[in-house]
Amino acid sequence: MAYVATRGGERAIEQSERLYRAELGRIDAARVTAVRQTLPMLIDRVMGEASLYEPDLAALALAQSGGDLYEAVLLLRAWRTTQPRLGIAEPVEQEQLVTHRRISAAFKDIPGGQILGPSLDYSHRLLATGVLQGHPFEPRPVEPAATPAPARQPSLAAWQKAQGLVADPPRAEVAPDDIPDLTREPLLFPAARAHTLQSLARADTGGMLALGYSAMRGYGNAHPTVNELRLAEAELRVRHPRGTVFSAGRVKVSQAEVMAKGKSGLLELGFCATLGWNEVKVISGATLDLNAPGAAKGSPVEEEFFLYHTEPVEASGFCIHFKLPHYVTFQSSLDALRGARGAAAPIPEQAPEPEEVTA
Amino acid sequence: MTQLAAVPVPDAFEIRTNATFEALMLALSRPGSAHSLPAPGMAGLAETLLDRECQVFCDDPALAEICAGFGAALVPAARADHLFLSLDTPEGLALLEQAPVGSALYPDAGATVIASARLGAGQRLRLTGPGIETFTDIELGDLAPGLWPLRAARCRYPAGFDLFLICEGRVIGLPRSTTIEVL
Amino acid sequence: MTIATLTKPWQAFSYGFLDASAKRELRRKMLKAIAVPGCQMPYASREVPMARGWGTGGLQVTLTLLKPSSVVKVIDQGADDSVNAASIRSFLSKVSGAAETWDTLAATLIQSRHRIPEERLRADQVLVLQVPNPEPLRPVEPNMSVARQMHADADYGRLWLILYEQIVRSGRIMQGASYPALVNGRHVMTPSPIPRWDLPKLHMAQHLTFLSAGREKRLYAVPPFTRVEPLVFSDVPYKVEDHAALTCHRSGVAGYFMNEIPQDGGGSVFELSDSHLGIKAIRRRDGEDVALGATWYENGKMPR
Numbered sequence: 001m002a003y004v005a006t007r008g009g010e011r012a013i014e015q016s017e018r019l020y021r022a023e024l025g026r027i028d029a030a031r032v033t034a035v036r037q038t039l040p041m042l043i044d045r046v047m048g049e050a051s052l053y054e055p056d057l058a059a060l061a062l063a064q065s066g067g068d069l070y071e072a073v074l075l076l077r078a079w080r081t082t083q084p085r086l087g088i089a090e091p092v093e094q095e096q097l098v099t100h101r102r103i104s105a106a107f108k109d110i111p112g113g114q115i116l117g118p119s120l121d122y123s124h125r126l127l128a129t130g131v132l133q134g135h136p137f138e139p140r141p142v143e144p145a146a147t148p149a150p151a152r153q154p155s156l157a158a159w160q161k162a163q164g165l166v167a168d169p170p171r172a173e174v175a176p177d178d179i180p181d182l183t184r185e186p187l188l189f190p191a192a193r194a195h196t197l198q199s200l201a202r203a204d205t206g207g208m209l210a211l212g213y214s215a216m217r218g219y220g221n222a223h224p225t226v227n228e229l230r231l232a233e234a235e236l237r238v239r240h241p242r243g244t245v246f247s248a249g250r251v252k253v254s255q256a257e258v259m260a261k262g263k264s265g266l267l268e269l270g271f272c273a274t275l276g277w278n279e280v281k282v283i284s285g286a287t288l289d290l291n292a293p294g295a296a297k298g299s300p301v302e303e304e305f306f307l308y309h310t311e312p313v314e315a316s317g318f319c320i321h322f323k324l325p326h327y328v329t330f331q332s333s334l335d336a337l338r339g340a341r342g343a344a345a346p347i348p349e350q351a352p353e354p355e356e357v358t359a
Numbered sequence: 360m361t362q363l364a365a366v367p368v369p370d371a372f373e374i375r376t377n378a379t380f381e382a383l384m385l386a387l388s389r390p391g392s393a394h395s396l397p398a399p400g401m402a403g404l405a406e407t408l409l410d411r412e413c414q415v416f417c418d419d420p421a422l423a424e425i426c427a428g429f430g431a432a433l434v435p436a437a438r439a440d441h442l443f444l445s446l447d448t449p450e451g452l453a454l455l456e457q458a459p460v461g462s463a464l465y466p467d468a469g470a471t472v473i474a475s476a477r478l479g480a481g482q483r484l485r486l487t488g489p490g491i492e493t494f495t496d497i498e499l500g501d502l503a504p505g506l507w508p509l510r511a512a513r514c515r516y517p518a519g520f521d522l523f524l525i526c527e528g529r530v531i532g533l534p535r536s537t538t539i540e541v542l
Numbered sequence: 543m544t545i546a547t548l549t550k551p552w553q554a555f556s557y558g559f560l561d562a563s564a565k566r567e568l569r570r571k572m573l574k575a576i577a578v579p580g581c582q583m584p585y586a587s588r589e590v591p592m593a594r595g596w597g598t599g600g601l602q603v604t605l606t607l608l609k610p611s612s613v614v615k616v617i618d619q620g621a622d623d624s625v626n627a628a629s630i631r632s633f634l635s636k637v638s639g640a641a642e643t644w645d646t647l648a649a650t651l652i653q654s655r656h657r658i659p660e661e662r663l664r665a666d667q668v669l670v671l672q673v674p675n676p677e678p679l680r681p682v683e684p685n686m687s688v689a690r691q692m693h694a695d696a697d698y699g700r701l702w703l704i705l706y707e708q709i710v711r712s713g714r715i716m717q718g719a720s721y722p723a724l725v726n727g728r729h730v731m732t733p734s735p736i737p738r739w740d741l742p743k744l745h746m747a748q749h750l751t752f753l754s755a756g757r758e759k760r761l762y763a764v765p766p767f768t769r770v771e772p773l774v775f776s777d778v779p780y781k782v783e784d785h786a787a788l789t790c791h792r793s794g795v796a797g798y799f800m801n802e803i804p805q806d807g808g809g810s811v812f813e814l815s816d817s818h819l820g821i822k823a824i825r826r827r828d829g830e831d832v833a834l835g836a837t838w839y840e841n842g843k844m845p846r
Contacts, residue, residue, distance in 0.1 A: 298685060304686065304687060464690060
């Protein structure tokens, strides 16, 4: 009897991939454009988790994976790995953000004003089934305000600091080149602040929500109040080799500050920001950040716990790896189990004559 | 799905750094055994290992400039993760004295130290430890006499520094795990 | 100077997929791993075009070492034609131009999940083991910062305790694969989920082994001629799987680690887990001139 002379594994994986792709059909530029134009929130979510701001590539990744978000994020992360680093952008201050939406739950009104901006928050969640019966859903035109809100808004936390409500620790000035980079260094604990924020920025939206929600329900000490939530565009300012700083374009960003009264008698802030517009993620992330100081080991609001467990590529990859064969490990456990029972592994009947393989 | 180009071919830089690393890896995993580098000298080690994440001390200004060219920060010896030293002088030993050795908690913070030496002539040493089946005797020259006691005092396993000694186009490795007996 | 001088011509992928800076980081950490055998070295762990948990740690080490003259073998559970092994092997050759092999003797670089080949590895070969969980202390301490401190203090008492409790409860140590081992008398490591059968192959071996966990971002090494001692009690000797007397129903070979194949109507047959050793044995039985290497185990026993 021949052993496995055929390369069964190679054929199987090839055909398995073809089967999946047959369902998706041909992918062309038009499909990618359609994905990009019709699903901006999904594109934002994927770009944030991939930590790669490129709507066309994000749309391509979604088209190529058929909308499997974890696959799409992995495609983008793996592509990102291969790209050279040309420069490091200048830091962006909150006051410089071109702000589309900015709300605070802490005060009725705030310096600069509450700006509702684009949101489904107060929409009635009625499915527009008419679309399926041939009546397209035409959005009604936006009526511009008599006086448009200023594009740039002050930071509420700056006002609170000036009032002595929020601690204002001395700022450590770090040159952009010296900011620790999570994608080039391992995450160790206690984590560098930059690593924490980077890790939150690329965390899995659903995972962050689950753990953030657990904190909101009481598995964290601090009950969050949204101090400021922003959806904005940030200018990407880079330094030309000759020294001039210029704008290379804008990226959509979201950020949330949540706060609670701390033991010190001051307000304490939790912060999270990410690429793209993703409110659930930044509010959850900021809540975890707020609850992290002093959290017990193994609690969902402990930094090590939530940063490790909300990493989308690691978590999803490990989850699906359990599909891989584990029969060697199982065989090893089975042996211990049988040994403990005092029963030796059964010897097959009619075994062929043994042949020595010792060269 | 992903279309990759025809068979990829490494460029000269890739070939050189790959071969340099292979020599370093073999040298460190078999302490005392000499391995050929694709090019003599230390610059090849710098291009193989150093990047903008590295903190380097280099007592040779020309080499320091090369290291900085790879993005490495030039720092005092006490903060360096890679040190290029002249260990044939008391000054070199004084710098080595400052090299970070990491800790039991962070053994990876122990520095990599690179120096020139003469292989095959000089002080006789007996090496034992991982990578060596029983023991290896080697001779090393052009090194200041206090080096081995200094190493023994500083390398408290698993803390310590790891040493590469270069003799023209050859390298030997002496990881902190090696016990060195001066014969 | 212009932006163009800072960059380089666009290319789809670097040689060996990883770019120069990723390789440099891997090289630095691989050297530290050799210098402190069995000690987990953290690394950034780049994303590669495979899912985490599917060998991305092993892949990064292998990609760092690859060159066009490399000959790579990839196995999963001992088999070269296992789906994920086939996928990894074809990726490796595609991005490097390295040759592929199934033959342990022909390989310069072997990436494996859960097995060490039965044929003895030589000094000129490097073994890369994929590691799902690099932390042997995880069963007693899931928090990595606390576990790090325990390694620093060589505080392995709780690990000994669970092994002791197993003896008390079950009359034997119940640890299956991933049997913890003390390396160079200092650090306890998990050898990855290789069976107990394979662990003695790492002790005072000729070859260099890297163990790399991409998802958990840790890599460690067992250099040649390094002591790798399973944690055992002096009165309860280390016990490998009871496979010495089993015979492969396909090749007729006996004395190696086997896969058990349950049969209709009860009972099992066994086949060699090291699939290519089986293929070679069959070919040789059929009269082909096939070289079988010296194996670690002889007649089901590991000579000491």
